[in-house]
Amino acid sequence: MPLNVTKTPEGNLLTYDADGLPVIYNLGDMAWVATATVIVGIMPIGLGLLYSGLLRRRNALSMIFLALTVYSVGLLHWFMLGYSLTYGPGNAFIGDSTWFGLVGVDIKPSPGSTAIPALLYEIYQAQFQAITVVILVAGTAERGRLAPLLILAFAWSTLVYNPVAHWVWSSSGWLYNLGDLDYAGGGPVHIASGVGSFVISAFVGKRRGYGTPQLDYRPHSSFFIALGTAFLWFGWCCFNGASNSALNLKSIMNINNTLYAGAAGCLGWTAVDFAFTRKWSAVGAASGILAGLIGITPAVGYVAVPAAFGIGLLTAIACNLATGLKRLMHVDDAVDAGALHAAGGIVGAILTGIFADSRVADFDGLTEIDGGWINGYWRVMGLQLAGVTSIVFYTAVMTYVLLFLINLIPGCKFRSTEEAEIVGIDEEQLGEFAYDxxxxxxxxxxxxxxxxxxxxxxxxxxxxxxxxxxxxxxxxxxxxxxxxxxxxxxxx
Structure with a gap:
C-alpha cells in the first residue's frame, strides 16, 4: 500500500498518524538530522585512530580493523533487533519485537520525537549503539583475539546497551519515568561502554610484561591520537547537536555546549599534567578534550554555556586523576576507557543534577523538567545516582557473564597467544601491517x-x-x- 504523504504549501511533508490526525515534518529539521547522522559516522574511525595511536605500532592496524568491523556489527544489530528492543513498547526493562528488521518503520512519527519520521530517527539512533560497542571492545587492546569480539559486540548490544538505552530514553523505561536526566547518552553510551571495557580488560588480564621495565608501553603515534580526537570533536557536535531531532535554538545551544566543554576539558587536563610533570602533553590535550565531551553529553540539552564550561573543566580534572585507579585495581586498561568514559560519564551525570536549568531545557518549547540544584530541585541528585548505580552494576555483571560464556565456546578464547602478543596482533590476526x-x-x-x-x-x-x-x-x-x-x- 502506498504511503499517504503529500506536501504542505510551505513545502513540508504532510502525513497522518494511526488516529488519522495530520502530522507535518519540517524539511529543515529532517535535513539537519540526516546530515548530522552522516557526520556522526566519522566518529568510529576517529576512535580507531585514537586507540591505534595509543597502542604500540605492531598492534596499530588491528584497532582500526576493529573500529570498522564492530561498528558494522553494531549497525546491523540495530537493524535486526536493536531499534525494537530499545524503543519498542515492551515494558519498563526492555522493548519488544514490534519493529524487528525495521518492519513498519517508515513515515510514521518516531517513538522518540514527533519532529521527524521513524525511519530517520532510527538511523540516527543506530549511530549511538554502533559507536558504543567500538568503545567497548578496546578493552582487549594488544592481547585480544578479534573474532570473539564480534560475537561479544552483538550479544552485548542485545543484553546491555538495548536494555539500558530503553531505561533512559524510552517513554516506558523505568529511569525515564523516574526522572533521571540524560540528554545524549552519558549512561547508555559512556558509563556502559566504559564499565564494560574495564571489565573486559580485567577479564583478559594484563599485557605480557606490563608494568616491567623491559617493555615500553607508550603511544606509538601522537599524530593519530590528535587526528582521531579532531574527528571525534567534529562528529560530537552533531552527536549532541541533533539529539533534539530538530533545528532550533536548542540544537544551537547543544553545539555551543559541546564545543566549550571540549575546550575547557583540554585546558583542565593539560593543567593537571603540567602541575605533576612540568611538561605539556599532546596526548593529554586530546584526553582532556574527550573527557570534556563525555562529561557534557548527559547535560548538553539541560545546561547553559557557563555551566557547560565548568562541567568540561571539572570532568577532565576528575578523569585525569581517575587514570590512577587502574593501577590501584591492578587492571591493564590500555586505552583508559574506564577513566575516560566510565568516570567521565559518572561525573557528568552528577554535575547534570547540579547544573540542569529548567529554562534552558525549554529552549525547544517542548521539554519540561524540574531542573537541578540551581533551580532548588534537590531530589534530582538521588535520581541521578540511582541511574548511575543501576547502569554500573548491571553493565559490570552482564558483561562478565557474557565474557565467561563466550570464552567457553571452542575457538572463542578472548586472550591471544603469547607468540601473537610478541609478534603483534596485526600479523597474527590480520596478516597485514600499518608499518614496515x-x-x-x-x-x-x-x-x-x-x-x-x-x-x-x-x-x-x-x-x-x-x-x-x-x-x-x-x-x-x-x-x-x-x-x-x-x-x-x-x-x-
Whole structure:
C-alpha cells in the first residue's frame, strides 16, 4: 500500500498518524538530522585512530580493523533487533519485537520525537549503539583475539546497551519515568561502554610484561591520537547537536555546549599534567578534550554555556586523576576507557543534577523538567545516582557473564597467544601491517630476540639504527626471520 504523504504549501511533508490526525515534518529539521547522522559516522574511525595511536605500532592496524568491523556489527544489530528492543513498547526493562528488521518503520512519527519520521530517527539512533560497542571492545587492546569480539559486540548490544538505552530514553523505561536526566547518552553510551571495557580488560588480564621495565608501553603515534580526537570533536557536535531531532535554538545551544566543554576539558587536563610533570602533553590535550565531551553529553540539552564550561573543566580534572585507579585495581586498561568514559560519564551525570536549568531545557518549547540544584530541585541528585548505580552494576555483571560464556565456546578464547602478543596482533590476526618490517623489528627488540644480531649491535640505545646503511640492511629481514625468533622469547 502506498504511503499517504503529500506536501504542505510551505513545502513540508504532510502525513497522518494511526488516529488519522495530520502530522507535518519540517524539511529543515529532517535535513539537519540526516546530515548530522552522516557526520556522526566519522566518529568510529576517529576512535580507531585514537586507540591505534595509543597502542604500540605492531598492534596499530588491528584497532582500526576493529573500529570498522564492530561498528558494522553494531549497525546491523540495530537493524535486526536493536531499534525494537530499545524503543519498542515492551515494558519498563526492555522493548519488544514490534519493529524487528525495521518492519513498519517508515513515515510514521518516531517513538522518540514527533519532529521527524521513524525511519530517520532510527538511523540516527543506530549511530549511538554502533559507536558504543567500538568503545567497548578496546578493552582487549594488544592481547585480544578479534573474532570473539564480534560475537561479544552483538550479544552485548542485545543484553546491555538495548536494555539500558530503553531505561533512559524510552517513554516506558523505568529511569525515564523516574526522572533521571540524560540528554545524549552519558549512561547508555559512556558509563556502559566504559564499565564494560574495564571489565573486559580485567577479564583478559594484563599485557605480557606490563608494568616491567623491559617493555615500553607508550603511544606509538601522537599524530593519530590528535587526528582521531579532531574527528571525534567534529562528529560530537552533531552527536549532541541533533539529539533534539530538530533545528532550533536548542540544537544551537547543544553545539555551543559541546564545543566549550571540549575546550575547557583540554585546558583542565593539560593543567593537571603540567602541575605533576612540568611538561605539556599532546596526548593529554586530546584526553582532556574527550573527557570534556563525555562529561557534557548527559547535560548538553539541560545546561547553559557557563555551566557547560565548568562541567568540561571539572570532568577532565576528575578523569585525569581517575587514570590512577587502574593501577590501584591492578587492571591493564590500555586505552583508559574506564577513566575516560566510565568516570567521565559518572561525573557528568552528577554535575547534570547540579547544573540542569529548567529554562534552558525549554529552549525547544517542548521539554519540561524540574531542573537541578540551581533551580532548588534537590531530589534530582538521588535520581541521578540511582541511574548511575543501576547502569554500573548491571553493565559490570552482564558483561562478565557474557565474557565467561563466550570464552567457553571452542575457538572463542578472548586472550591471544603469547607468540601473537610478541609478534603483534596485526600479523597474527590480520596478516597485514600499518608499518614496515623495520619498524616491527625495532619493536620486537624490546623482547631481546636479537641479542646476537650483528645488525642490532650497531643501534643506539633507543633502538634506532646508527646509520642509513644499517637501517637498509635491517629493513630487508624477512617475515620468516622475525617469526623464527619468536620462540626465543620464553627464555629471554
Amino acid at each position: 618490517y623495520l619498524e616491527l623489528r625495532r619493536d620486537i627488540k624490546s623482547h631481546k630476540l636479537y641479542s646476537n644480531s650483528p645488525t642490532l649491535s650497531a643501534t643506539n640505545e633507543r633502538g634506532r639504527p646508527a646509520d642509513a646503511r644499517t637501517a637498509t640492511s635491517a629493513s630487508h629481514e624477512s617475515k620468516e626471520g622475525v617469526e623464527g625468533r619468536v620462540s626465543q622469547v620464553r627464555e629471554a
